[in-house]
Amino acid sequence: MKYLVSACLAGERCRYDGNSNTINALQELVENGDAVSVCPEILGGLTIPRPRCELRINENGSTKIISENGTDFTEEFITGATLSLEIAKKNKITIAILKSKSPSCGCGMIYDGTFCGNLTTGNGITADLFIKSGITVFTEKEFDDSDKNNS
Numbered sequence: 562m563k564y565l566v567s568a569c570l571a572g573e574r575c576r577y578d579g580n581s582n583t584i585n586a587l588q589e590l591v592e593n594g595d596a597v598s599v600c601p602e603i604l605g606g607l608t609i610p611r612p613r614c615e616l617r618i619n620e621n622g623s624t625k626i627i628s629e630n631g632t633d634f635t636e637e638f639i640t641g642a643t644l645s646l647e648i649a650k651k652n653k654i655t656i657a658i659l660k661s662k663s664p665s666c667g668c669g670m671i672y673d674g675t676f677c678g679n680l681t682t683g684n685g686i687t688a689d690l691f692i693k694s695g696i697t698v699f700t701e702k703e704f705d706d707s708d709k710n711n712s
């Protein structure tokens with residue numbers, strides 16, 4: 562197994578709104594056995610559909626995951642990240658391709674917690690844990706670029 566992929570990129574309808582973000586090349590990686598797919602939010606016990614959540618950075622630097630209606634889902638997101646890392650370790654994964662902007666999977670830029678579509682610098686909870694654990698994280702956009710560069 563070479564890669565770990567966000568499940569919504571591999572065709573699973575596991576987004577908060579019940580849709581997917583399918584990228585055919587990533588779906589093929591999973592189907593061919595070259596990648597394992599995970600959805601941290603489902604692993605954390607959340608449902609489909611579920612409230613839209615964003616990561617909020619507090620004044621003291623701590624982070625919380627808050628839904629649009631103000632519910633705190635930080636614990637579920639941390640559980641999902643921890644279980645995703647366990648799957649990555651079990652499969653000896655060193656490279657993950659995760660969904661951009663997500664409060665779980667986003668890497669580099671994520672939604673800023675205002676639910677206005679604005680982005681800010683930062684990583685989702687799972688992407689951050691992966692990076693701190695030595696896994697190289699790409700978003701699907703970077704994967705697309707490297708795919709094109711290699712073709």
Ligand code: SF4
Nearest residue numbers: 567568569600660666
């Ligand atoms: Fe699940 Fe991550 Fe996709 Fe969100 S971005 S639906 S947490 S795999």
